[in-house]
Amino acid sequence: MISEWQNHKEQLGAYVRTRIDDVDAVDDILQDVYIKASSNLHQLKSRGSLKAWLYRIAHNTIMDFYRTRQPFDELPEDLVAEESDTGRQAREELAQCLGPLIDELSEKYATPLRLAELEGVSQQDIADQLGLSLSGAKSRVQRGRVKFREQMMACCDFEIGREGITDYLPKKSNTQRKC
Known part of the structure; x- marks a missing residue:
């Protein structure tokens, strides 16, 4: 050898x-x-x-x-990490706006949407409470989501990152719509 x-x-x-x-x-x-x-x-x-x-x-x-090989310097032990959820405050502020925006929808869509999204009621229970068929309740919740999204997009500009919505800014509106 x-x-x-x-x-x-x-x-x-x-x-x-x-x-x-x-x-x-x-x-x-x-x-x-x-x-x-x-x-x-x-x-x-x-x-x-x-x-x-x-x-x-x-x-x-x-x-x-x-x-x-370690191509970096060791970090000091007392270094504090930044908060990992940077968009949490923005989402909390935005959540406070959801109720009033849902209230702006017609009652036909606002009630099923509020029950499904804010109160966590199943769509079958929504159908039973409102005297609708299951497919009718699902349809109203879905249409309510679409109308709600249109309303949100008309009222706010959103910044979206990996974690979802990270920031928002209300739009200046000259219309009669409440934002």
Whole structure:
């Protein structure tokens, strides 16, 4: 193994130097390659593939080098993380506006929508309370959602992020619509 290693050591060194930005680590990596090759020589299928096998070990050792390296500074222990839910306050403020906006809808759509969305009543129970068929209740809730969305889009500009609505700004309105 030593004679074969001497034949390939210079080429492997050049291979490692082109892939590692730390000059001091090149010799360490070459040493690791030699140790791994020596201890796993029994896994080599044929002598003809020794060079390719050594390059594969060198490649894997380089990858291990980069995996274990920490390219960042440790953060101080007393560092406080920012609140992860940045849009929570905006959603809470917006939720206070929902009731009055739902009240602006006709009673035909406002009542089923309020029951379904604000009170969490099942659509079957809505149908029973309002004397409608299940499909009629579902239809009114769905149409109420559409009309409610149209009303919200007419009254507010929304900023939407990964967490949903992160901010909103009421539109200045010259119409008779209450926002």
